[in-house]
Amino acid sequence: MVNEKETSKGIGVFMVTVITLIAVYIGLQFGIPWLAVLAGLSQTPAPLPGFALGIYMACALAGTLFYMSSEEERWRSFLSPIIGLFDVSSSGPGRTQLLVLILIPLTVGWAAWRILIPGSQTPTVIRVQHPGLPEKFAEIDNPYAGVSKEEREVLEREGVVLFQKNCRPCHGTMADGEGPLARGQRLRPVDFTDPGTIATVVESYPFWRISEGAAGLPSIATPWNSAMPSWSEELNDEDIWRIVMAAYRLSGTEPRLPEKLEP
Ligand code: HEC
Numbered sequence: 001m002v003n004e005k006e007t008s009k010g011i012g013v014f015m016v017t018v019i020t021l022i023a024v025y026i027g028l029q030f031g032i033p034w035l036a037v038l039a040g041l042s043q044t045p046a047p048l049p050g051f052a053l054g055i056y057m058a059c060a061l062a063g064t065l066f067y068m069s070s071e072e073e074r075w076r077s078f079l080s081p082i083i084g085l086f087d088v089s090s091s092g093p094g095r096t097q098l099l100v101l102i103l104i105p106l107t108v109g110w111a112a113w114r115i116l117i118p119g120s121q122t123p124t125v126i127r128v129q130h131p132g133l134p135e136k137f138a139e140i141d142n143p144y145a146g147v148s149k150e151e152r153e154v155l156e157r158e159g160v161v162l163f164q165k166n167c168r169p170c171h172g173t174m175a176d177g178e179g180p181l182a183r184g185q186r187l188r189p190v191d192f193t194d195p196g197t198i199a200t201v202v203e204s205y206p207f208w209r210i211s212e213g214a215a216g217l218p219s220i221a222t223p224w225n226s227a228m229p230s231w232s233e234e235l236n237d238e239d240i241w242r243i244v245m246a247a248y249r250l251s252g253t254e255p256r257l258p259e260k261l262e263p
Pocket residue numbers: 129130163166167168169170171181185187188189190196197198205206209210213214226227228229231243244247
């Protein structure tokens with residue numbers, strides 16, 4: 001049987017903990033977002049991301065529990081209302097016990113209802129990975145198309161060096177889209193070893209994509225979420241052609257042959 005006096009003192013300690021946690025929650029949820037407005041850093045409140053709120057709340061909970069348990073007597077008073085909850089007297093359950101008994105099924109029911117109600121979702125944007133090749137680029141042919149096997153070998157090797165220097169961070173050493181920077185990107189760098197990528201297009205297609213990057217894409221290809229840089233200012237056309245040949249070589253694929261109309 002828990003001592004009556006100890007329980008009432010315990011409720012005080014327990015309530016202080018609950019109120020502290022609620023105050024921390026209100027501070028994080030509403031205080032911090034508005035702080036940015038008050039400090040003149042933002043014109044609208046900047047909400048705290050859910051996972052950060054979770055981490056801070058877990059820290060606040062751990063902190064208060066550490067404080068409460070750091071002293072024997074305080075810890076006992078803190079626990080007494082919790083223990084008292086299970087201690088039903090002979091005259092039947094008390095008011096708090098009844099309240100908890102009613103609250104448990106209500107909370108479970110509410111949570112189940114929240115999960116089951118249909119929600120709204122942001123519409124999916126259908127992205128076209130291979131929009132039509134701009135006419136300007138459709139007319140360009142690989143200037144190295146007619147070179148000997150040995151010359152091609154040298155050009156491809158030079159292209160591999162340029163590829164590793166400029167493209168590897170995203171597209172990966174083996175052009176498989178697994179570069180060290182790839183993981184952080186929502187729209188993944190293209191895996192050239194996948195037969196559905198550069199193997200399905202003619203050579204001037206990657207030439208266009210490398211020259212103009214995301215900025216050159218039409219809106220159906222959602223250029224705004226692609227991190228693909230445009231290289232026409234950093235690399236000259238000859239280097240880009242070398243890289244195109246290297247990309248096919250590294251990925252073990254062949255470009256599609258252009259369909260030339262008979263005159
Ligand atoms: C900062 C990361 C990044 C770098 C660096 C980068 N790319 Fe990309 N690249 C991407 C992303 C992301 C995509 C996919 C979105 C898109 O198509 O724009 C992409 C797409 C492409 C495509 C289109 C392939 C297809 O089948 O549609 C080609 C070709 C390409 N990159 C070649 C290169 C080459 C060659 C280099 C180096 C000169 C390079 N990229 C450097 C991120 C990068």
